[in-house]
Amino acid sequence: METPFSWSSSRGAVLRVNMRHLSLVGVWPLSTFRLYEVYVIIVFAMGVWNFVEGSLCVSYSWRDLEAATLVAANMFTMGCGNVKMLFFTRDRRRYNSMARRVDSLISLQSESCSSDPALEKIVQTSRRRTARLTQGMLIFMASQGLVWFPMPLIGHPGERRLPFAQHLWDNNTAYYELSYTVQCVVGLWMAQISVGMDCLFATIMILVAAQLEVLALRVGKLRVDESGAGEGRRMQSESSVAHDKTYRDLCLCIESHQEILRFVRYLNGVMSPIAMTQFVFSVLVGCLVLFQATYSTDITTVIKCISFLPIPGGQVYLYCWAAHLIIDQADAVSTAAYCCSWVDADPRFKRAMRILISRAQKPLLLTAGYIYPINRGAFLSLVNASYSYYALLGQMNKRSAS
Template identity: 55%
Template sequence: MADGWEEDLEKALTWTESGQSVLKLNIRHLWLFGLWPLYESSAFQLYTVYVYILALWNVTECLLTVYFAWGYMDEVTLVIMSTASHLNGLIKMMFFHYDRRRYNALTRRVASLLSVQSDVCGRESPMAAIVDSSQRHAFRLTLSLLLFMFAQCFVWFPMPLYTHPETRRLPFAQHAWDNNSNLYGLSYFAQCAAGLWTTQISFGLDCLFASAMILVTAQLDILAGRILALKYDTYKEKVEHSEKRPMAKFGDKMYNDLCLCVESHQKILSFVNQLQDTMSPIAMSEFFFSVLVICLGLFQATFNEDFGAVFECASFLPIPCAHVFLYCWAANSVTVQAEGLSAAAYSCSWMEASERFKRAMRILISRAQKPLILTAGHLYPIDKKAFVSLVNASYSYYALLSQTNKR
């Protein structure tokens, strides 16, 4: 039965299902850029192949440029910077298609996650407000970051036409072997298209995981509120007193509600484990390439004498920082909110409760005290400290590169 249920979760997501999901914007954005198929179509498969060809073409051009420009520090580092961004997007695309069934399952599990405490949210408007706020937050964050990424196209793509109108220069990789004389128009289009598609797909996947973590944080917040509401006096007022066993009645009600909280906690933890398995390789790829891009971007903005290159790099530097911060902020919110369950449990009326209530509460507190930490590659913890350490690592590599350049 369990295997059949898992197979149903991993079935290809349909267009109708995507429209009913709280992650609708994330899913359909990835569909728009040729990554996430929402219906069986040979045309869409050809579209996906086209995206892969664009990305491979761009990476190949960049590697050839590095080979022919080797020895020119400014040119090589600028090309490696763009190569890292495009290669990051290409690797993420490959991870997605390798684990596509996990992404379908993750989307369906988000719906199950929201239904875990839907009864409570239906009865209590403050709880429902938390869910609505998290969904709006995830939508607005995704939309704003994707539009910000799209706005970079108007900086990078036309820049060679403004700064070097007298020469034929390309946005990312220059063809040193023929001085950009052959297939200039086609190369210009291919580089712009590849840059747009790979960066949108890369940021789209990051926003997908960040949105899922925002929803998890909201569910943990609701759970903390439910645990905190386990007050002896409150239940005493709700349950009618009888002459025989008034204590047992509201004591049983408190215990049963605590059991429901424990069950909700287990379901949330199960979802986080699935999210971890799906997100881990993508996050690791993002961290590695973002550190590299930040390092090279700082170097270009400091030492390149070409104003166009300096402006491009200075405007692009917030992008890799945003990638890293997005993961670290969202994952840290999950960790902090999970730790708050212990404080909520300790603050409820466990001292006046029955012995079995206390035993169940001890189990909940013990599990909640175990840090709920998401990792990149199942190795590197994702939290605020990780963001600081990654930025510091980028600056260290930049300082080393600067010393090498001065020699």
């Protein structure tokens, strides 16, 4: 399970789009070349440099709340990508194992899907949805460069302004072109890493929800075929065969359910620190960017912040929406089990069905940091927390102005 992928072997993986994107930005090695490790170090070093550069800028402008918060918003955005990259690099084997487990999970019910067009449509729809979601989010994130990168040249021509952190110690005079290029490259790379990992986990959760939906339909279609039961005792043997077949089908459904539950527990262990990192940084970045969009006197800063504002909220919403899909589809398994034709089934079928219903009624929750449940309610609470910090910054700004 922990065998590393190569670029060629990833072609058949369910997560190939996500894996190859993360490989291109220096996170997921799909090569055994030593040169790739050097590439990883360079990417990580760029993120560290961004933090050092931003820290120096904040230390020079800490009395100017507007300037300090703008730099801090960039630092937190880039820092989030760096922390996620660190989590991945620390334990790459778990991510390779997770990708292979996803492949196994999708193939778990492939036989049932191949014989039922409705089930096959659910799986194919989920895969198309994840591909569009990943590509759309990455393209939207890359489009922010069209707003942020040229804005200092357009809004402040001739002033030698930088896109993110200004070098106040030398008024942007030393290595201006190099600094401008490095800030653009770091901003693009770290944003792609951060959103790329969010899309990876959102993709997996959508695929898991689709597998639960398939399972719910399989359970709901369980029927005891007793078409000849009314002809007398001579049909008892045929009825017994029908009960045996239905019971075997139920056992297969229970095995599939157990495999999905095991995978969700494993996914929670891998995703939990990444989700917690994103939640914390999104709250901080959201309040800082909203503060800039509201109180900044520089129109170019306002335009940049308004265009960027949906991103921290969108990253959190990805997790909460996809995790809530799993919760809803897990509940649907219990409902489908109750609605199938268990009344006419034999006692062993009913006992097995009670076990399935009892387990399916337990909430299937994913957590951030193993303590914070990920669902739609969590999204609303995080938005409220971000707005509370924004209101606090607004009060501090009014007091400093007076």
